Amino acid sequence: MIRAKDINEHTPWQDLTPGGEIYEPGTARAFNTGTWRTHTPVFHADACKHCMLCVPFCPDSAIPVKDGKRLDFDYMHCKGCGICEDVCPFPAITMVAGGVPK
């Protein structure tokens, strides 16, 4: 069975799955979709109270949480929509122009 991790943009047609079928769940984790971003959120850890409001609002699950603390953005999946900045009650998130994380 062909696994998603074994397929990339150099794979010949003979080695791809028929019709692009995917035979396992959660394969989006492996794909860098952060390149679509035109604006980038910046996380100010010192201002964050870890209220966790931003986490469920993120449409791309791009805010990792570990041991009750939110970590810095997962820029591989963040699309730069800015919803997190909007819902953050503290000055802990600011959006900056451009797709590259500072």
Next chain:
Amino acid sequence: MKSRLSGNEAVAYAMKQVNPDVMGAFPITPSTEIAEYFAAYVANGEVNTEFVTVESEHSSMSVCIAAQAAGARSVCATSSCGLALMYELLYVAASCRLPITLACVNRALSGPININHDYSDSMGARDSGWIQIYAENNQEAYDNFIMAIPIGEAPEVRLPVMTCMDGFITSHAVENIELLDTGVVRQFVGEYSPQHYLLKKENPLAVGPYDISAYYMEHKVQEAEAMKAAKARILEVAKEFEKISGRRYGLFEEYRMEDADLALVIMGSSAGTGKTAVDKLREAGIKAGLVKIRVFRPFPGEELAQTLAGTRAVAVMDKSEGFSANGGPLFAETRSALYDLKQRPYLINIVYGLGGRDIKVEDFEQVFKRLANIAESGDIHPVYSHMGHRSKGAIA
């Protein structure tokens, strides 16, 4: 078993013998009867098919796609604007490599609105990635539907199949027919056993994901290769089918082509009328012949070129307009196929029979008369013309 059935009854009976898992059903003239007959089989408990009535053909094909992806053998029937409404889904079925079987009862597309026969509906879908097999009569409609299943489901093919018959002419006319035993049909089509399907719980599956530019073309190449592979599979299945039925099928039928100078390339029920004209001309000592295209997708280009190589003049008869201003779809394929021959026959295109306009034996005799003139003079103009319509000027 001998019987007398209309084309629609014959296809519904084939479906009953196959006993598919799912039918996506929506009525449209002249295919309505197929779903009607099949609904009776369902109601009588003669099949255990999930009969899903929906609100449009867009939905009936969507039902088939979802069911087939889930691992269920699915069938469908439609005509004309119904097929046009499925258009988006036809491509989805083919690109997801789901071997759905669709009985297409050919009918002219609107507009102007018309319920009678021509091939404008299925010709519009000729580039959708579906295998297309055309029937001349009820027997072929029945046989083709049964053969379609092992063709489409073969792992090297995995493409949906459209079996086509002429609306009303074939679908509603009752003819003698030879039916196979249900047990024999069941064994012939076997069980649908795809390697991957949505209901296989130990094997999570995503079907039809978004395909970016880095992958789309590779998947289209896969489809194109599958269509090429279908040619051998169609012949293989025909050979197996001959063993159970005694009836022989190829990619096309050659009628009195062995030494033919003048030939027709044609599809569907008109071929029967054309064969009568060929017989009459043969009696008069004219070396006439006819090629009936059975499989239009994949198009048997190389094989057709070999068959036509020895002829002097050929008329390709299109029962649909392509509005290319350069001839109909069957002509485009045939002319392209002949290009690689060192010695080519003269080739003309005649568009006839649109919206159910009748064609008679005498009309074919006229065509052969023109071909005889072309073989003598070499003057093929006009290359592309219409026949059987009212006009102030007629083509000699």
